[in-house]
Amino acid sequence: MILTLAFRNLFHDRIRLAVTLVGILFSIVLVAVQLGLYLGASNMITANIDHAKADLWIAAYGAKSFEDGGMLLTPRERHQALATPGVKAVIPLVVRFAEWRKPEGGSTRVVLVGTDAEDGGLVPFDLVEGTWEDIKAPEAIAVDKTYLNELGIKGLGDTAQIANGRVRVRALTDGVRSFTQSPYAYTTLNRSRALFGDSDNTTFYLVQLQPGANVQKVQHELASRLEGAEVLTHEEFRDRSLKQWLFRTGAGVALIGGALLGSLVGTVIVAQTLYSSTKDHLSEFATLRALGSSSGYIHKVILAQAGISAVVGYLLGISIALTILVFSRNTALPMVMTPGLAFWLFALTVGMCAISALSAIVKVTKIDPATVFNR
Amino acid sequence: MSSEPVLEAIDIVKELGSGAGKVRAVKGASLTLVPGELTLLMGPSGSGKTTLLSILGCILTPTSGTLRIAGVDTTKLGPEEMADLRRKHMGFIFQSYNLFPTLTALENVRIALDVRGQKGFAAANRSEEVLRDVGLAYRLKSYPGNLSGGEQQRVAVARAIASSPSIVLADEPTAALDGENGHAVMALLARIAKEQHRSVLAVTHDPRTLSYADRVVRIEDGRIVGEERRPEGLDAPEIADLTKRRKAHA
Numbered sequence: 001m002i003l004t005l006a007f008r009n010l011f012h013d014r015i016r017l018a019v020t021l022v023g024i025l026f027s028i029v030l031v032a033v034q035l036g037l038y039l040g041a042s043n044m045i046t047a048n049i050d051h052a053k054a055d056l057w058i059a060a061y062g063a064k065s066f067e068d069g070g071m072l073l074t075p076r077e078r079h080q081a082l083a084t085p086g087v088k089a090v091i092p093l094v095v096r097f098a099e100w101r102k103p104e105g106g107s108t109r110v111v112l113v114g115t116d117a118e119d120g121g122l123v124p125f126d127l128v129e130g131t132w133e134d135i136k137a138p139e140a141i142a143v144d145k146t147y148l149n150e151l152g153i154k155g156l157g158d159t160a161q162i163a164n165g166r167v168r169v170r171a172l173t174d175g176v177r178s179f180t181q182s183p184y185a186y187t188t189l190n191r192s193r194a195l196f197g198d199s200d201n202t203t204f205y206l207v208q209l210q211p212g213a214n215v216q217k218v219q220h221e222l223a224s225r226l227e228g229a230e231v232l233t234h235e236e237f238r239d240r241s242l243k244q245w246l247f248r249t250g251a252g253v254a255l256i257g258g259a260l261l262g263s264l265v266g267t268v269i270v271a272q273t274l275y276s277s278t279k280d281h282l283s284e285f286a287t288l289r290a291l292g293s294s295s296g297y298i299h300k301v302i303l304a305q306a307g308i309s310a311v312v313g314y315l316l317g318i319s320i321a322l323t324i325l326v327f328s329r330n331t332a333l334p335m336v337m338t339p340g341l342a343f344w345l346f347a348l349t350v351g352m353c354a355i356s357a358l359s360a361i362v363k364v365t366k367i368d369p370a371t372v373f374n375r
Numbered sequence: 376m377s378s379e380p381v382l383e384a385i386d387i388v389k390e391l392g393s394g395a396g397k398v399r400a401v402k403g404a405s406l407t408l409v410p411g412e413l414t415l416l417m418g419p420s421g422s423g424k425t426t427l428l429s430i431l432g433c434i435l436t437p438t439s440g441t442l443r444i445a446g447v448d449t450t451k452l453g454p455e456e457m458a459d460l461r462r463k464h465m466g467f468i469f470q471s472y473n474l475f476p477t478l479t480a481l482e483n484v485r486i487a488l489d490v491r492g493q494k495g496f497a498a499a500n501r502s503e504e505v506l507r508d509v510g511l512a513y514r515l516k517s518y519p520g521n522l523s524g525g526e527q528q529r530v531a532v533a534r535a536i537a538s539s540p541s542i543v544l545a546d547e548p549t550a551a552l553d554g555e556n557g558h559a560v561m562a563l564l565a566r567i568a569k570e571q572h573r574s575v576l577a578v579t580h581d582p583r584t585l586s587y588a589d590r591v592v593r594i595e596d597g598r599i600v601g602e603e604r605r606p607e608g609l610d611a612p613e614i615a616d617l618t619k620r621r622k623a624h625a
């Protein structure tokens with residue numbers, strides 16, 4: 001009967017129910033989009049780091065992100081690292097902004113990534129056309145399909161100019177988007193060095209450890225041996241990149257702020273409608289109390305009202321959020337939805353509605369069953 | 376027929392309001408209810424009938440005095456324990472019915488069982504049974520808004536007796552009803568007292584209700600000023616009439 005009464009109380013006033021649901025729905029959509037974009041941005045920022053097989057990253061001192069390394073590390077650091085106990089392999093990786101001159105004129109910036117797949121460090125991922133072998137061909141390079149327009153090319157076989165040399169597209173990735181809006185271009189280590197007119201420097205060394213080696217210990221040892229370089233764990237480097245792009249630029253703050261605002265607005269709307277619904281049904285709650293119901297019983301009715309609103313509002317909200325997700329797929333910042341995020345959104349909705357129920361519960365706690373006779 | 380009292384109120388005093396607006400609504404009233412009797416509490420407006428009824432029903436706590444329900448002293452009980460007593464021993468009937476407008480007749484009765492932890496089929500069957508008993512078998516699925524005043528009050532009576540309380544308290548149960556419906560509800564209350572052996576106390580202004588009473592208690596200005604009792608063994612003609620009609624029906 002608790003659920004029945006809660007349902008009837010809710011559906012009794014359809015307009016108020018609509019307001020409640022729209023409130024929850026907007027709030028869920030807002031939070032889902034903001035957090036979905038945040039997740040999307042995070043994924044973009046860390047995709048290359050996550051795909052690299054490295055226990056530790058050696059970067060030039062002060063490197064702020066994957067894209068911000070320069071080419072300051074020399075073979076000397078590599079030899080020092082290799083001589084450190086516990087280290088199995090030290091794999092060079094070049095990452096650097098470069099000028100991309102379009103075949104038909106004009107130019108844009110790309111992030112050129114130089115890596116040798118054979119080394120087992122970073123292997124270009126999500127290739128949909130061509131293979132890593134194709135990238136080894138002279139002048140070869142891989143870019144992402146979704147950026148062809150911006151790069152002023154049509155597809156495989158087209159040529160362009162990067163820094164000092166000509167490149168030809170031999171492979172295509174799909175969906176490897178860049179948060180900086182400068183597309184990633186993948187080539188071999190040596191070609192990337194040649195394009196930048198450099199022979200043996202590098203941006204990062206990916207350090208792989210021997211089985212059983214203690215990551216922290218090796219990190220500490222490396223740090224003390226290498227001057228002017230920093231040694232970061234996978235997680236540390238990831239966090240640093242996220243911090244750089246999401247928080248130094250304010251983008252993440254705006255997204256998280258939007259999400260907080262969304263949940264706040266939702267809570268206020270639901271609290272308001274639930275409170276006014278409770279006020280309208282106060283005489284019924286007083287009757288219930290006079291009939292001998294415990295206050296817990298009445299609280300359950302109100303919580304059930306909140307819970308039903310939460311479930312219905314969530315289902316509507318998440319459907320709209322998923323629709324938005326589909327439409328955002330090929331934009332500069334695609335939204336991401338994971339089962340985890342969907343679950344947290346549901347938890348948030350339920351929490352929001354439970355908090356909203358508090359004001360109504362406080363109101364109903366004050367009812368005097370004696371009022372039943374004075375009507 | 377004499378039985379142990381189910382309710383004993385001794386020297387009940389109740390002050391309402393506060394400060395300058397403080398009113399002594401009940402000024403030392405004593406009253407006992409025994410099973411099988413319909414008692415009427417009569418008195419002028421403002422004499423404290425509703426206040427006393429609320430105290431007897433464990434809805435208000437007296438300022439002083441003792442109230443015993445089924446032998447249990449209620450003096451030191453908190454709100455949840457009072458609710459517990461209401462749940463265990465009381466059925467209430469109100470002047471304006473106080474039905475839940477969004478629930479059907481059947482559901483209105485069921486919810487009174489639900490708050491007592493009686494759920495499922497048994498509760499549904501019991502609700503249907505009491506509604507049948509008050510003559511509303513054909514109205515189970517109707518909402519209060521679609522019922523006449525008399526029908527609504529009969530739903531309220533069904534709700535009050537569904538859990539078989541030992542005490543049924545009614546505040547002006549006929550005040551909003553026309554003559555015929557008023558008589559029907561009083562006959563019902565008298566029958567509940569007699570056949571189901573409950574204590575029924577009804578506050579009323581209405582002289583038409585007198586003929587149903589086993590006992591009439593008069594209250595004036597917060598004090599019990601008199602009590603009349605129908606001679607034993609004599610049924611009110613209306614009760615006899617109703618019993619006859621029910622037998623003919625069966």
Ligand SMILES: Nc1ncnc2c1ncn2[C@@H]1O[C@H](COP(=O)(O)OP(=O)(O)OP(=O)(O)O)[C@@H](O)[C@H]1O
Binds near residue numbers: 396422425426
């Ligand atoms: N909440 C309150 N605060 C102050 N005084 C009150 C309050 N409720 C009732 N009273 C007063 O207490 C007295 C008794 O009221 P009560 O409602 O018990 O009378 P009653 O006999 O039921 O009257 P009626 O026949 O009009 O229903 C009245 O003088 C009334 O004005």
Ligand SMILES: [Mg+2]
Binds near residue numbers: 424425426
């Ligand atoms: Mg009154």
